Amino acid sequence: MPPLYLPVMDLELRHLRIVRAVADAGSVSKAASTLGLAQPALTAQLKRIERVLGGALFERDRHGARPTRLGELVLARARVLLPAAKELQDEAVRFAHAHAPTPGYRIGATNGPILGGLVDRLAAERPVSTYTSWSSHELTSMVELGRLDYVLTGACGDSGTPSGSLAWDTISLDPVFCLVAETHPAAKEKEVELSDLADEQWAVTPGDGCFDDCFAMACARAGFTPGTIYETDVPTCTHLAQVGRAVVLCQATHQPAQGLVMVPLAGAPLRWRQLLGRHPTAADATWVVTQAKEAHRDAVSRSPTYSDWLTRNPTYGTAP
The missing domain is CATH 1.10.10.10 (Winged helix-like DNA-binding domain superfamily/Winged helix DNA-binding domain)
Incomplete structure (x- = not known):
């Protein structure tokens, strides 16, 4: 996040x-x-x-x-x-394409649930190279400069499509859930109100979108200001949640580590769109978008919590 x-x-x-x-x-x-x-x-x-x-x-x-x-x-x-x-x-870009080696897929991605599945699908057809970063702006710039063909990133559900020279496709619209320790009172609930977590500390991974503002506004609507926020890497977020030190905000397709339970937030106060951006000259665009959506469907199928939630909220999930 x-x-x-x-x-x-x-x-x-x-x-x-x-x-x-x-x-x-x-x-x-x-x-x-x-x-x-x-x-x-x-x-x-x-x-x-x-x-x-x-x-x-x-x-x-x-x-x-x-x-x-x-x-x-x-x-x-x-x-x-x-x-x-x-x-x-x-x-x-013209120079790079004129002197390019064997064609392949060059993909950049931020923290997300479907990169592995997408790489697995694409690598069956062509070589794939990946580059990861917490900065979607960095990755987008690399695609614009021709150093990458595709960028797999995300944006808050209410924000618009990124500007610039890239073409963008929405892969999915997902709710943001929370990760808590198995011993946390919320772990036994089917869903939890954001306001019930007002006294919690929070852990998040880095990024440069508007999620910070969206989270702050969601908390304000729920009647509180979030307390201590630990910005750190995924393993540290996981540890802080496991020991009960923090609640972690996560994408609904996340696979919880041992000792953690993923719990939906009632009313989906935070939403996350998975986006795939591509350079105008990127190869096989329609097919790659289709593979990204299939990778997302696979990720949903591996999450019983999200699959169950989708039966009650069918407007979310993989984009048509």
């Missing part, structure tokens, strides 16, 4: 795209729609960009967003750098 707090960052081209989008749209809300982000997530990203650059980039009021003098400076540079970067990207 994506993190609930983000580390200090360096300025990247995607940040310049955000600044340009806000300036072109004239408001953060319109830019969020264009970029396929939730408005709170874009607002949070813009604040982080402003911290990196040392000051406010826009004056915002009920009439919209107007660049400050610093914003005008950044925009002037962005309007030169972004087209130049795109031209370099296109030229590099």
